[in-house]
Structures are given as C-alpha cells and as structure tokens.
Amino acid sequence: MTRRAHRAATAGAVGGSLVLLALLVLPVGALVLRGGGAGVRLLGSDEALRAALALTAACATAATLAAVLLGTPLAYLLARDRMPAGPIVSALLDLPLVIPHPVAGIALLLAFGSATPAGAALARLGLAVVGSPLGITLAMLFVAAPLYVSGAREAIARVDPRYESVARTLGDSAWRASWRVTRPLAARGLTASAVMMWARAASEFGAIVILTYNPKVASVLSYDRFTAFGLSGALPVAAVLVLLALVPLVALRSLRGDEQAEWGGGQR
Amino acid sequence: MIELRGVSTLAGSFGLDDVSFHLPRGAWGIVLGPAGAGKTTLLETIAGVRQVRRGTVRLRGDDVTTTPPERRGVGMVYQHAFLFPHLGVADNVRYGARDDAYAAEISLRFGVDALHGRPVAALSGGERQVVALARALATRPDVLFLDEAYSALDARRRMRVRHELRTLQREQQITVLQVTHDFADADILGDLALLLEGGRLVQAAAPELLFRHPATAAAAEFLGAENIFAGSVRVQSLAEGDEPATLLFEAGELALAAVGVHPGGTGHAVIRGEDVTLSRERPAHGSARNALAGRVVEVRIHGVLAEVSVEVAGVVLIAVVTAGAARELELVAGASVVATVKATAVHVC
Numbered sequence: 001m002t003r004r005a006h007r008a009a010t011a012g013a014v015g016g017s018l019v020l021l022a023l024l025v026l027p028v029g030a031l032v033l034r035g036g037g038a039g040v041r042l043l044g045s046d047e048a049l050r051a052a053l054a055l056t057a058a059c060a061t062a063a064t065l066a067a068v069l070l071g072t073p074l075a076y077l078l079a080r081d082r083m084p085a086g087p088i089v090s091a092l093l094d095l096p097l098v099i100p101h102p103v104a105g106i107a108l109l110l111a112f113g114s115a116t117p118a119g120a121a122l123a124r125l126g127l128a129v130v131g132s133p134l135g136i137t138l139a140m141l142f143v144a145a146p147l148y149v150s151g152a153r154e155a156i157a158r159v160d161p162r163y164e165s166v167a168r169t170l171g172d173s174a175w176r177a178s179w180r181v182t183r184p185l186a187a188r189g190l191t192a193s194a195v196m197m198w199a200r201a202a203s204e205f206g207a208i209v210i211l212t213y214n215p216k217v218a219s220v221l222s223y224d225r226f227t228a229f230g231l232s233g234a235l236p237v238a239a240v241l242v243l244l245a246l247v248p249l250v251a252l253r254s255l256r257g258d259e260q261a262e263w264g265g266g267q268r
Numbered sequence: 269m270i271e272l273r274g275v276s277t278l279a280g281s282f283g284l285d286d287v288s289f290h291l292p293r294g295a296w297g298i299v300l301g302p303a304g305a306g307k308t309t310l311l312e313t314i315a316g317v318r319q320v321r322r323g324t325v326r327l328r329g330d331d332v333t334t335t336p337p338e339r340r341g342v343g344m345v346y347q348h349a350f351l352f353p354h355l356g357v358a359d360n361v362r363y364g365a366r367d368d369a370y371a372a373e374i375s376l377r378f379g380v381d382a383l384h385g386r387p388v389a390a391l392s393g394g395e396r397q398v399v400a401l402a403r404a405l406a407t408r409p410d411v412l413f414l415d416e417a418y419s420a421l422d423a424r425r426r427m428r429v430r431h432e433l434r435t436l437q438r439e440q441q442i443t444v445l446q447v448t449h450d451f452a453d454a455d456i457l458g459d460l461a462l463l464l465e466g467g468r469l470v471q472a473a474a475p476e477l478l479f480r481h482p483a484t485a486a487a488a489e490f491l492g493a494e495n496i497f498a499g500s501v502r503v504q505s506l507a508e509g510d511e512p513a514t515l516l517f518e519a520g521e522l523a524l525a526a527v528g529v530h531p532g533g534t535g536h537a538v539i540r541g542e543d544v545t546l547s548r549e550r551p552a553h554g555s556a557r558n559a560l561a562g563r564v565v566e567v568r569i570h571g572v573l574a575e576v577s578v579e580v581a582g583v584v585l586i587a588v589v590t591a592g593a594a595r596e597l598e599l600v601a602g603a604s605v606v607a608t609v610k611a612t613a614v615h616v617c
Contacts, residue, residue: 162350165317166400168337169344170364170407184354 028242035239042236049237052221053244059133059217060201063140064194067148072190075152076178080161093146104143105210112138135212140201148197155189156182192255199248203241218244269293269443270314270411275323279309282467283321289472291460293328293410294441296434298454298475301464302490307447308346310464311413314445315344327411340411343404347416349396351388357399358384365406374406378432393420398429405436412437414446430457451479451492463487481528481615485536488617494541494575494586497522501535501616515616521581525557526614535616541588543613546576548597550606557611560585564603567594574599578607 042049077083078090096104112119112129119129129135159182167177183190205219216224218241226234270291277284284306291297299307312318314325316337325333332340351360361380365371375381380402383395391399397418404412418429434457437444446453454461454475461475463483471483482488485496499519506513515526517537524537550559562580574594576587585607589599599605 160350162346162348163352165312165315165337166344166346166350166403167352167363168317169315169340169342169409170403171338172364173336173338181352185352 032239032242035235039236039240052216052218055215056202056217059136060140060198062137063201064198066141067145067197068194071145071149072152075149076156079153079156093149096143096146101143101206102210105139105207108139108142108211131212131214136208136217139207139211140204143204143207144197144201147200148193151193151196152190155186159185188255192252195248195252199245203245269328271326273324275325276321277313277318278321279318284309284313285467287469289462289469291443293443295443295459296457297445298458298461299447300461305464306467307464308415311415311445311447315342315413316340341409342411343407343409344413345400345404345417347419349400351396351399353388357386360399361402361406363403371406374402378402410442412442412444416447484617488538493538495539497537497583501530501532503532517616522583524614525611526616527611528616530616538615539609539613541586543609544587545608546587546589546605548605556608558609560607562605562607564599564601564605566601567599578605580607
C-alpha cells in the first residue's frame with residue numbers, strides 16, 4: 001500500500017467512525033441538553049415519575065436476580081459443553097433478542113394471560129401476571145435474561161477448565177470446584193453481565209406495554225406523557241431515563257477496567 | 269499401583285487408543301513423546317479428569333475407572349501451574365490440605381514459605397510451578413502426576429526440587445507419573461519409561477532399555493538416536509521366541525551385522541553416535557563385527573564432545589567422540605577413517 005493510499009484509508013476509517021459516533025450521540029445528547037435540567041427538577045415534584053422510576057428499578061432488580069439464580073447454572077453448563085442439545089438451547093436463548101419486543105409481549109400474554117392455564121393458576125395464588133409488577137418483571141426477564149446468560153457463558157468459558165480439574169484433584173466435587181474456583185474467577189464477568197441485563201431490563205418498553213400498561217414503568221410513563229402532552233411533556237422524563245441508564249453503563253466499564261488490571265489476563 | 273488395561277479416551281478429536289501398562293507402588297514413571305502424543309491426556313485420564321471410553325484404570329488395585337477425581341487420592345501438577353489467582357500463595361498451598369501443619373511443612377521443604385506474602389500474579393513461572401507442586405503434595409497424595417511440572421525452573425532450583433521430591437517420594441512411597449521432555453529426568457528418576465505416539469503407547473520399558481532399543485524408527489528419532497537407516501533385514505541364525513538372533517541389515521551398499529529380535533524383511537537400523545568408534549586405520553584384531561571405511565564429511569565440536577559425520581558405503585554415519593580424540597586423530601573434513609560398531613550396538617527395529 002502506498003503512503004497516499006494508507007493516508008486515505010486512515011482518513012476514511014476515522015471519518016466513518018466520526019459519522020457513526022455522531023449518529024449515536026447526537027440524538028441522546030440533544031435529548032439530555034433539552035430535557036435534562038427539567039427532568040432533574042421534575043424528580044423533586046413529580047410523584048408519578050418517582051413511582052415509575054422506583055417500580056422500574058425494583059422490577060429490573062427482581063428480573064436480574066431471577067436471571068442470576070436460574071441462568072448462571074445454565075450458562076455454566078453451556079460454557080462447559082455439558083448441556084444436552086447445547087446449540088439448540090443457545091439458539092432458543094437468542095430468540096427473545098431477535099423477535100420484536102411487542103411480539104414478545106403478545107407471546108407472554110398468550111402464555112400467562114388470565115385466560116391461560118398458567119395465568120389462571122398464578123392468579124389463584126394471588127400472582128396475577130397481567131397489569132402487575134409480576135408481569136413487568138416477567139417481561140423484563142424474558143427480553144433481557146438472554147443477555148445475562150450469554151455474557152455469563154462467555155465469562156465462565158474464559159476460565160480455563162483445568163483450574164477446576166486441579167481443584168477436583170485437591171478434593172473438591174464438581175459443584176464445589178465451580179463454586180470455589182470458577183465463580184470467583186468469573187465474578188467480574190458475571191457481575192458485568194448482570195449489570196448489562198439490569199440496564200436492558202430497565203429500558204424495556206415493547207413487551208411491558210402489552211402486558212402491563214399500569215402500573216407504569218418509566219419507559220411507559222415517557223410514552224404516556226408523549227401521547228398525552230406531546231414532546232414537551234415526554235422530554236424531561238425521557239432525559240431522566242437516559243441519565244439513569246448511564247449509571248450502570250459507567251459501572252460496567254469500570255468493572256472491566258478493574259478486571260484487566262487485577263489479573264492481567266490470566267496465568268503467565 | 270497404577271494399572272491401565274486397554275484404555276481409550278476421547279479429548280476433542282484426539283484420544284488415547286488402547287493404552288495398557290502397570291506401574292508398581294512407589295515407582296517413578298516417565299512419559300515421553302512428541303507434542304500432541306497424548307501425554308497430558310494420559311495423566312488426566314488416570315486422574316479422572318477425562319472420561320474413559322473403553323478399558324479400566326486401577327489405582328492401588330481398585331478399579332477407579334468411573335470414580336470422580338476427588339475420590340482418587342491423586343495430585344496433579346500442570347506445566348502452567350494453574351494457581352488460583354484469587355487466593356494468596358499460602359491459601360493455594362492449603363487449598364486441599366486436611367492438615368495445615370503439614371501444608372506448612374511442605375511449604376518449608378520446597379522453599380514456598382518465602383513466597384507466602386506475595387500475590388500469585390507477581391510470581392515468576394518457576395515460582396508458580398513450585399507453589400503448584402507444594403499445593404498438590406500438601407494433600408498427601410500417594411499417586412502424583414507431574415506434567416512438565418518444573419520445566420520453568422532454573423537449573424539449580426530444578427536440581428533442588430528434583431532432589432527434594434525424590435526424597436519425599438521415597439519416604440512416602442508415592443507413585444509418580446511424570447511427563448517430561450528432559451531426558452535427564454528419565455535417566456535420573458525413571459523406573460519405567462512410557463513412549464507415546466499419536467495416542468498409542470509405543471513402548472513401555474526401563475529408560476535405559478527404551479533409549480538403547482526403541483521400538484520404532486520414529487521412537488528412535490524422538491529419543492535422539494543419531495543414526496537411523498531404512499533397509500532390509502535377514503535373520504542369519506535360528507532363535508526361539510524372543511531370543512536374540514544374529515541379523516544382517518542391508519541398505520544399498522551398507523551392510524551391518526546386528527544382534528536382536530526381528531522377523532526379517534524391511535526394518536530400520538538404529539545406532540547411537542557414542543557407540544561408533546573411529547580410527548585412522550582398520551583395527552587389526554577387534555571383536556567389533558562392523559568396520560566401515562569412509563571419509564570425514566564434517567566435524568562439529570560441542571564443548572567436550574565432537575560430532576563427526578563420516579560418509580561410509582553411500583550413507584552418512586554420525587559418531588560422537590570426545591573433542592580431544594578428534595584432535596588427536598586429526599579428524600578434519602576429507603580425512604580417511606574406519607568406523608567400527610559392535611553388532612550388539614546395532615539395534616534393528
């Protein structure tokens with residue numbers, strides 16, 4: 001490659017990157033600039049906004065905890081190729097990520113609506129899915145848990161299985177070795193996956209709005225304000241949502257930085 | 269103590285194939301073989317880390333083929349140590365120990381106590397290997413697997429660790445199976461040497477026997493034999509069963525008298541360089557059956573030894589002599605020499 005061609009290629013790469021960054025940052029930046037201040041002030045006076053944010057955080061946390069409890073063993077089995085029909089299970093796990101989220105809401109309604117056997121059984125236990133925090137949590141779990149399982153699987157797969165082999169020759173059972181060795185070695189990756197899932201769950205709209213319009217989570221409230229009051233009504237709520245979404249993302253980046261600094265990429 | 273009968277395993281697309289051998293209690297076995305021969309897979313299979321597809325594994329006389337690793341009472345030390353990076357050095361050593369005092373004693377014995385204050389990430393490769401060795405020994409295993417376990421140590425430390433480990437192994441009658449590329453380990457430590465190739469056990473014999481009588485030409489090459497010739501073998505005396513017979517090996521103009529066990533037909537002649545004697549004139553009276561006149565092609569001095577390439581009967585024969593002998597005999601390229609080899613030093617396989 002000639003020097004001129006090299007310069008042209010570099011300029012093209014930098015220019016392309018800047019265009020993409022602008023496309024991603026400009027809308028969010030405009031939103032925060034125009035609505036951020038009002039949104040923060042609104043937090044002090046708008047009870048509905050505070051309630052929606054609290055409900056969003058609580059449901060996203062519950063969904064994330066459920067995913068961690070139920071998804072970590074699954075991620076472990078997938079990472080260690082011990083899951084029967086692993087490729088099929090992996091494909092099924094990816095499905096919620098690629099179907100439109102309102103479709104996911106409809107699917108959940110079909111599975112857990114009050115007219116369905118599962119929905120009726122849950123309702124008899126006092127656990128109605130439609131129009132309840134349980135429904136919101138379920139919708140969040142459905143759309144965001146695959147992100148956790150996928151990230152957790154990668155985090156576990158990065159831990160060389162021979163650490164476990166050594167632990168087993170030192171007297172640990174398979175489960176004890178995975179708990180004493182693999183879990184701490186994958187901990188940061190698992191935490192990062194959980195944070196990512198929480199952020200995705202907190203921003204979910206499509207599946208939730210089908211299953212539970214009321215009580216309102218923050219994303220539904222933002223949409224509700226837009227339809228009722230137009231852009232000016234939705235802007236402060238939307239800006240607050242963006243600012244809150246930054247918190248887990250910043251935490252995520254610092255976690256990854258710490259991981260690289262602490263173990264330097266594994267054994268030398 | 270360790271007994272394998274017809275063991276086959278699968279590790280990805282590779283596996284062990286029909287491996288059988290017996291290593292008595294308190295013996296030290298050496299596993300040799302080229303990269304990818306299945307050496308680590310063999311250790312992992314006996315340790316229970318890999319599943320056996322066919323055959324049986326016995327430890328202490330008990331069938332442990334399906335016993336999980338944690339109930340086999342074995343220790344495993346990998347080349348890469350695999351110290352747990354979230355634990356300190358002392359906690360690594362204590363990890364599987366039932367007795368902290370014994371773990372401390374082992375630490376002291378192998379010089380690991382000096383590393384206790386340091387994080388695992390700050391240890392050198394050699395230090396990690398010694399800590400991993402102490403961690404395995406702290407569980408008091410009576411079977412120990414070493415996979416290039418002290419290859420990263422400097423020569424002085426390696427000698428110390430080897431000596432300490434040998435002493436402990438004798439004290440406690442530990443059965444050791446060690447993968448190594450260091451032939452010195454095989455010579456110094458080995459009671460039994462196992463040679464693997466492509467997942468198959470090619471040969472199991474005392475190290476001296478393995479080096480002098482490799483089963484195949486590939487084994488001879490791996491074990492560093494300087495001269496390997498392909499040709500045909502004729503059996504010249506009658507022998508029963510495994511009794512050695514006198515053989516005639518021929519490869520083009522080269523004809524070598526040999527003693528060994530061979531059915532005849534195609535084969536290889538293997539001669540170690542140190543078994544070739546060089547002189548400037550044909551010896552008048554000697555017992556060596558092979559005296560081959562030739563011309564020196566090249567002389568390479570390696571410290572106190574000289575590797576002399578001699579062209580004889582259309583092939584190049586390498587002799588390893590002392591550098592002093594090479595000087596005294598004035599061995600330079602073009603010099604006429606006679607290479608003598610005893611028939612018993614010609615191994616036909």
